[in-house]
Amino acid sequence: xxxxxxxxxxxxxxxxxxxxxxxxxxxxxxxxxxxxxxxxxxxxxxxxxxxxxxxxxxxxxxxxxxxxxxxxxxxxxxxxxxxxxxxxxxxxxxxxxxxxxxxxxxxxxxxxxxxxxxxxxxxxxxxxxxxxxxxxxxxxxxxxxxxxxxxxxxxxxxxxxxxxxxxxxxxxxxxxxxxxxxxxxxxxxxxxxxxxxxxxxx
Amino acid sequence: xxxxxxxxxxxxxxxxxxxxxxxxxxxxxxxxxxxxxxxxxxxxxxxxxxxxxxxxxxxxxxxxxxxxxxxxxxxxxxxxxxxxxxxxxxxxxxxxxxxxxxxxxxxxxxxxxxxxxxxxxxxxxxxxxxxxxxxxxxxxxxxxxxxxxxxxxxxxxxxxxxxxxxxxxxxxxxxxxxxxxxxxxxxxxxxxxxxxxxxxxx
DNA sequence: CAGGTTTCGTATCGATCACTATGGAAAATT
DNA sequence: AATTTTCCATAGTGATCGATACGAAACCTG
Numbered sequence: 001x002x003x004x005x006x007x008x009x010x011x012x013x014x015x016x017x018x019x020x021x022x023x024x025x026x027x028x029x030x031x032x033x034x035x036x037x038x039x040x041x042x043x044x045x046x047x048x049x050x051x052x053x054x055x056x057x058x059x060x061x062x063x064x065x066x067x068x069x070x071x072x073x074x075x076x077x078x079x080x081x082x083x084x085x086x087x088x089x090x091x092x093x094x095x096x097x098x099x100x101x102x103x104x105x106x107x108x109x110x111x112x113x114x115x116x117x118x119x120x121x122x123x124x125x126x127x128x129x130x131x132x133x134x135x136x137x138x139x140x141x142x143x144x145x146x147x148x149x150x151x152x153x154x155x156x157x158x159x160x161x162x163x164x165x166x167x168x169x170x171x172x173x174x175x176x177x178x179x180x181x182x183x184x185x186x187x188x189x190x191x192x193x194x195x196x197x198x199x200x201x202x
Numbered sequence: 203x204x205x206x207x208x209x210x211x212x213x214x215x216x217x218x219x220x221x222x223x224x225x226x227x228x229x230x231x232x233x234x235x236x237x238x239x240x241x242x243x244x245x246x247x248x249x250x251x252x253x254x255x256x257x258x259x260x261x262x263x264x265x266x267x268x269x270x271x272x273x274x275x276x277x278x279x280x281x282x283x284x285x286x287x288x289x290x291x292x293x294x295x296x297x298x299x300x301x302x303x304x305x306x307x308x309x310x311x312x313x314x315x316x317x318x319x320x321x322x323x324x325x326x327x328x329x330x331x332x333x334x335x336x337x338x339x340x341x342x343x344x345x346x347x348x349x350x351x352x353x354x355x356x357x358x359x360x361x362x363x364x365x366x367x368x369x370x371x372x373x374x375x376x377x378x379x380x381x382x383x384x385x386x387x388x389x390x391x392x393x394x395x396x397x398x399x400x401x402x403x404x
Numbered sequence: 405c406a407g408g409t410t411t412c413g414t415a416t417c418g419a420t421c422a423c424t425a426t427g428g429a430a431a432a433t434t
Numbered sequence: 435a436a437t438t439t440t441c442c443a444t445a446g447t448g449a450t451c452g453a454t455a456c457g458a459a460a461c462c463t464g
Contacts, residue, residue, distance in 0.1 A: 010460075116321055120237055120319070121233065179372070179373045213432085239422085260422080413457095426443105
C-alpha cells in the first residue's frame with residue numbers, strides 16, 4: 001500500500017506527506033470538507049499553499065486522500081468484525097462496540113468522518129457529498145453481505161431481510177456517530193450499542 | 203404565534219416574509235447553514251439582498267428563524283407522539299414512525315434539518331452548530347421525560363435507565379435522518395423503525 | 405561541473421463570500 | 435398637500451475563498 005509518488009530527482013520535499021495528510025484528515029474530520037479552509041489546512045499541516053497543491057493537486061483530491069487514509073487507519077474494526085470467524089450475532093456485537101470505541105477516541109474528533117465530512121453540501125461540493133454517501137452505502141452493503149452469510153449458515157431466521165436489517169445496523173452506527181459528535185462518552189455509546197443489539201432476532 | 207413585526211407606517215413590504223422564510227428553510231435544510239450562500243437564498247426567496255437583511259437582520263438570524271419555523275411546521279409529530287395519552291411503547295412507536303414519514307416527505311429534503319443543518323462547521327459557525335446540538339439534546343430530553351413518565355406508570359422496568367434508552371431512541375432517529383438523506387424510502391424507514399422498536403423492554 | 409527536474413518561498417490572482425451605502429419611490433401620517 | 439417613514443433597486447464594500455505565477459534553491463544525472 002505505497003502512498004509515495006516515487007520522487008525521480010530534483011529538490012527533495014521538506015516535509016512528510018503522510019504526516020501532513022494526517023493533519024488534514026483530522027481537520028476535515030472535525031469541520032467537514034467545505035468548512036475547512038485552505039488557511040486552516042495551511043496552519044495545521046505546517047505548509048505553504050504551493051506545497052499543499054504540489055503534493056495533493058487540489059483541495060478535493062486532498063480530501064479524497066484523507067478519506068482513504070481514514071478508511072485505512074481509523075476504522076479497521078469494521079472489517080475485522082465482519083470477517084472474524086464468529087457467529088453473526090457476535091459479529092454485529094463487535095461491529096457496534098467497535099464503533100462505540102472508534103467514534104469516541106480521546107484526542108480525535110467525535111463520530112465518523114464518512115458522516116461528518118459532508119452531510120450537507122453546496123452544489124459545488126455535490127461530488128464530495130456523493131462520494132461520502134457511497135462510502136456509507138458500501139459499509140451497509142458489507143453488513144448485508146455478512147448477514148447473508150449468517151442467514152445461509154442458519155444464524156438468522158430465513159424470513160429476515162438482510163438488506164432491511166443491514167439498514168438498521170448502519171442506521172444505528174450513523175446515529176451513534178451523531179451522538180458521539182454531541183458529546184456521548186464511549187461508555188454511553190457502548191450502552192446504546194447494547195440496546196440496539198436487543199433488536200437482533202433470536 | 204404572530205411572526206409579524208407590526209408595521210408602523212411607511213411603504214409596505216412587496217413580499218410575504220413567511221413565504222420567503224419558507225424558501226430559506228428548505229434551502230438550509232437541503233444544503234446546510236454554511237453551504238447555503240446569499241446568492242442561493244436571494245434566488246430562492248426571490249428577493250434582493252437589502253430586502254433579506256431588512257427583514258431578517260443577517261444570515262445567522264435568518265437561519266435561526268428558519269429553525270423555529272421548521273420546528274413549528276415540520277416536526278409536530280414528535281410532540282404529538284410524546285404527549286398523546288397512549289402507552290409508552292405506543293408513544294415510541296408513533297415517534298419513530300412519525301420520523302420515518304417526516305424525514306422522507308416527497309418534495310422536501312431528506313432527513314432532519316436539526317441534523318443536516320450544521321453537523322460539521324467552521325470555527326466561525328460554531329455557534330450555529332451548538333444551537334443545533336441544543337435542539338437535538340432537547341429532543342432527547344423530551345424523550346427521556348416521556349420514558350420517565352412511563353416508568354413511573356409501570357410501563358417500563360424499574361431498572362431501566364431512561365437517559366440511556368432515550369439516547370438510543372434519539373440515536374436511531376438521527377440515524378434515520380442520515381439514511382433518509384442517503385435515499386431511503388418512507389417504507390424502508392418504517393421497517394427500520396419497527397426493527398428498532400424490537401429493542402423496547404417488555 | 406553543466407543540464408534537467410522538482411520543490412521552495414513570496415506575493416499574489418480572480419471569484420465569491422456576507423453585507424451595506426445611497427438615493428429615489430411608495431405608502432401611511434399629519 | 436406636506437411630512438414622515440419605510441422599502442425598493444443599483445451598485446458596490448472589504449474580507450476570504452481556492453488556487454497560481456514567478457524565480458531562486460536543492461537535488462539527480464551525465
